[in-house]
Amino acid sequence: MKISVISAGKKHVLQAEQGANLMECLNEAGLMEGSECGGRGVCGKCVVRVLSGTFADIKDREQYKRFCKENEVLACNCTVTEDAAIEMGYGRDDISRKVRLPGLSEHVGTIETSVSKVYIEMTAPTLHDQLSDIERILAKLPAKTRFSPSILHDLPSKLRKADFKVTCTLFEGEVIAIEAGDTTSACYGCIIDIGTTTVAMYLVDLLTGSVIDARGLANPQRVYGADVLSRITVASTSEGLAKMQDLVRQGIRTVMHVMCADNNIADENVYQAVVVGNTSMSHFFLGVDPANLAVAPFVPCYRQSVTLKGAQAGLSMNPEGYVHVLANISGYVGSDTIGVAMATKPWEKKGITIAVDIGTNGEIILGYKGWVLACSAAAGPAFEGAHIEQGMRAGEGAIERVSLKDDKVTLGIIGDTAPQGICGSGLIDVVAELITAGLITRRGSFVTEKDEGFNQPLASRLRTGGSGIREFVLAYTGEHGNTKDIVLTQKDVRELQLAKAAIAAGIEILVKEAGFTTADVDRCYLAGAFGNYLDKEKAVVLGLFPGIPQEKIIAIGNAAAEGAGMCLLSASQRKMSDRIASFVKPVELSTHPDFNDKWIHCLNFPRITKG
Ligand code: FES
Structure with missing residues (x-):
């Protein structure tokens, strides 16, 4: 079956088996964003609009009507029955999410990198000079230099094509790459910080320590749940674990490649990467069974740092380069804390x-x-905008600042566009402002008619929402160009309290x-x-x-x-x-x-x- 998908203004066409779960299909195509409940039908973040065709419901769609308007369905509750077209309400481009990642300081640390590049020129062999190719190279390099065996297979042709003028890349005395000509100025590394919600990546010039580019990626595992425990549950089978590993590695690989391409850098010139994350994320990245992290006494499989080759890690970098996954402290305190x-x-x-x-x-x-x-x-x-009724990550359209004065609500919106939802900093702002204004009590409840704080103009924005939960209206439909009311619910306040x-x-x-x-x-x-x-x-x-x-x-x-x-x-x-x-x-x-x-x-x- 053919499913046409409009997401972030782009059209994608997916092939799907009859009976396939729509969310799974979108997920496999890397298009699913926003899901927080792993497809249990409780977060409402997988809503899609059906433009043509029909889907079969897994459970009665009536029970999900609070999430869906006309022609909308929960992707996690649908199976494919025929060709169809949908539009994704949450579709945003995950790659190039530059908006909210801070740069590292201009230079990080003192530079004594393990990677060095040396340009050498050699004379071609003759009948009177029958040194092997390796001996010829080693004669130009420091004593005790070693060779990574994997680079030997195409070395003879590489050397001759380059007229014996090549650049050798060394990692702590081991030659890991031979490149034609002088490429000594192209020497890069990558920092990868795998968060449960966001993966942050930094492309670094290893010669100067400068950060060339920084990108963020919504952790692709999130469709299996916003929290670590849901993902550990999914990873309880070997297929599930492989899925978790593939998702995060594939996401990292794609962003690394895009970041390199945008900066005219060849993937092969990235020779080193350092990975940090919480202990579960590091286990997922390495494909290590995380089951014991979820049960007392919460013991990780490993604590010490792990080093592997770029090819083993499956990243967009030189396959002979090195990837260091930093050490964990305990089952719940990971290498990001070491960082x-x-x-x-x-x-x-x-x-x-x-x-x-x-x-x-x-x-x-x-x-x-x-x-x-x-x-x-x-x-x-919650601090990352998840488990919040109209929460979203800090991207375009997210309310990041709120101030309340007299009868006015002033919003700071990322990208100066119409508000679509509330991100973590906006959530903190609005709750703090409502506390200060006396509209939220110390226990976290919205005030009622009986309370003192109710006698003020802003209290008119308090109401009982469609699902019977009290809410404060931050922006009525059209007030800031928004197409729906943006509200903070009592449940959102509870999430923040937790x-x-x-x-x-x-x-x-x-x-x-x-x-x-x-x-x-x-x-x-x-x-x-x-x-x-x-x-x-x-x-x-x-x-x-x-x-x-x-x-x-x-x-x-x-x-x-x-x-x-x-x-x-x-x-x-x-x-x-x-x-x-x-x-x-x-x-x-x-x-x-x-x-x-x-x-x-x-x-x-x-x-x-x-x-
Ligand atoms: S409701 Fe569908 S993924 Fe949460």
Whole structure:
């Protein structure tokens, strides 16, 4: 059967078997975006508009009507019965998502890269000079240089075609590539930060340490669920695990290739990559069974760093280049935290330093006088706009800023276009503003007629939505060129409370484990792309960093990637990252005796002190 798909203004034609699940088909074509529930029919993010043809329902579509308007269906609830055409409401181009990724600092770390390139000119062999090709090359290179056997097969023709003028690429004394002519100026590496929701990639010039390009990709595994546990469940069979590995590798491969092509760089000139991610993502990337990460005692298969060839990793790079997957700290604290630790070195700072990397999991490290504690708080994906009724990732059309004054709602929208939904920073903004305005109580409920805060013009935007849930209207249809009302629901506020309570409780427990209180913290680094866009004042209103004043909170950008960049540019930093993994003490929150009490306490919002 033929399914025509319009997505992000482009037309795609898919071939599908009769009876195939529509979401699976879209997923396989790399077109599915937004799904958060793994096809269970509860997130409503796989809505597509049917332009022609019909699909069979798996379950009665009546139960999904709250998600779908006329001619819309949930892709996860449909099977293919005939040729059809659809339009995807959430279709956006995943590749080239440059909008919200911060660049690394202009140069990362001190450059002592493992990769070097040497241009050599040799005389051609004669009857009086019968050195082998290898001996001829090695005579021009430092003593003890070795050859990667895989590059030998086409070496004779390569040398002769290049008239014996070639560039040798060496990785720590091993020749991994021979290229015709002088290509010494083309020497690149890649930093890959695999987040549960977003994969961030940076193309780096290994000669200068400059970041040439940075791209983000919505993690292609997300169609199997926004959270790690859903994906671990899918990976419980060998086919499922292979699927998870393929999805993430294929996504990375595509973006690497596009990034290289856009910068006129050959994939083969990328010789090294460093990968960081939470422990589950690293397991998926390596195709390692993650089952034990989901059950107590949450033991990873491996902790130490793993190095493999580019060809083994299946990336768009020189097949003989090297890919380093940095070490994990524990089942829940992964190599992305090693990256943050490398970039912030909290054990070297005076006093108590905390670094928080907010993502689907909030990784927190605490350093004091040479030692480090780390934990991972299961915040869930709310900060990334997921599990929110009209949530979306930080892309064009996302409301990222909200301010409320008198009867006015002012929105900051990415791309200065009509709003389509709310991203994480917008969510924090609107909830903090509603708390400050007195329209949300400390317990997180919208006020009612009985409450004091109800007597103000903005309360007229509070209503009961179609599904019986109370909501605040951020933008009525047409108010900002939007085609539907954009609302924040009571359930969204609850999701945010759950997420912020997990982070806040994690901070409190880590500080307590170190024998302090949050009032003793000297600085709190806020890592991750999200940190750059988070309004610190609003975060304090929510109680995200309990007891830590705004002036001690410092946004530092994508520190996980920055730490990975240090490992890309320096072999000694790579060794250091392994040492860090062995001296950081992980604190397991889910079994910590204080966690539940702290978490429940942190669900409430702090008291507003006026004045
Ligand atoms: S409702 Fe279809 S993927 Fe969630």
